[in-house]
Amino acid sequence: MGKTFAEKALGRAAGHEVTANDVVTVEPDFCMSHDNAAPISKIFKKIGVDKVWDPDHLVFILDHAVPAPSDKHAQNHKDVREFVAEQGIRHFYDVMSDGGVCHQVMCEAGYALPGTIIVGSDSHTCTYGAFGAFSTGIGRSEMAATWATGKIWFKVPESMKVNVTGSFPKGVASKDLILKLIGDIGADGADYMSAEFHGPGIEQMSLAERMTITNMGIEMGGKNAACPPDQKVMDFVRDIAKTDNWEPLWADDDAVYTKELSYNLNDLVPGLAKPHTVDNWGPIDEMKGETIHQAFLGSCTNARIEDLRGAAEILKGHKVAVRTIVIPASWAVYRQAMKEGLMDIFLDAGCVITNPGCGPCMGNHEGILAPGEVCISTANRNFKGRMGNKESFIYLASPLTVAASALKGEFADPREV
């Protein structure tokens, strides 16, 4: 009987064959933390171990509140720097121009590698599955324990298979697929599972499009989400890999899945996740014409160069009707957008561009909402109060739908602009 991706990845890391529901202990290839490396370092100190098991397995990327918007955040960053120096951690991305949102940096800097095991103290760590990594989010205590021991236990998850065929019609993006999928199965539809994406529909997608999908695996409860490590992945990671210790693997054709779903991309329409849950999906038609107050093009979900290109194409030569905040996912993306002239398009259209980072996605700064305001966002969560105010309303959509809506000042269909 064949094995799923999760069974193969965890089995290889554990050094023996495993099947779903076995409990294994593995050594992660990389442990990612962001600003929360500071509080984790305090928990680590309480364990009674002086040095982390191997500093080269730890990656710290400051992104949640950068540059520091308050003295508390500044102190937090200072604590991270001191721990980095004390422990000799090489893989550190400070508030500098090689950084950006942690999940973007992990992928573009060559940490997200096929067949590796990566844990992160952020729930969207599942993003790296776009490169065929088994990656998952864990809590602070667990991260501190992993730094100390180099080991973490997992129950091998049951798996869900999503078969994807077809190609995106004009105005439809991979965000529309994942929002629809979460809407169909619910916010707990993949609870504890490995969500594995298969089929020609996935193969024809860019890595950026796949990252949007795996990024949101957690929004349906997935332990991880993954796509096949095909030629596109191999071509991308070959020259940038931060370690030589990786080898691709993928599910067997006869693997056993707990759940199977199929989507034809040709059937998709632009959609929205309406307040205040990610599974509250509706087609754009349902909301078209309703007023918005802010548009946000950013976050680890949808602020890559491909996303900015798509939005710029819609905004080019026009003016936005509401305040529109553009936050590239990393400085590398920022630089590329400058080279391609996308920044001029955004500025000419009236958008405000800020530095790469998480920005307003989880309510820290750079775009907090006022009571009663409606925001259309490319981020991954629309929880009540997520962007800093509990009387506001967040709608999630693709960069194309966000750009079209920004132009009109109301929810708009990108197929019609």
Next chain:
Amino acid sequence: MEQTVFRGKAWVFGDDVDTDLIYHNKYLHITDPEEMPQYAFEYYPGRENFANEVNEGDILVAGKNFGCGSSREHAVYALKYAGIPVVIADSFSRIYYRNAVNNGYPVLFAPGITDVVSDGDEIEVNMETGQIKNLTTGEETHGDAVANLEKEIMSHGGLLQYLKAQTGHD
């Protein structure tokens, strides 16, 4: 787990209670768990005063997917340090469940729990057997007993204590 039977007044919540509702982003800079309960459910409509109204020993009951969202452990601490001895839900999100186990905080999966428990009911839960009694209505239901590894971690009081016991550190 030292104590296995808990009895208390139920606070009943719905499905998909996310981590921002349990403990908002705004207070993530706080690291002392004792300070966290005062912000519990501050963003939950109709439960804004939860922190002032909850009493030591009260039990939290919720629908499916409790704790979905962020990996923040604050969402566990805010309830644990409010004196809530156990959370019972139809189901828990993965990271919340793991954070609870790793902090030695008892949680129990009990599908259908919100059908037999209403706000304010007096309930009794036995963590060993999974039996849940609604002392107000006389109804009974069952939860799933905790799995072995999780039980072992919880019996030490959490992951850090468990690791210290494993490695011989004190």
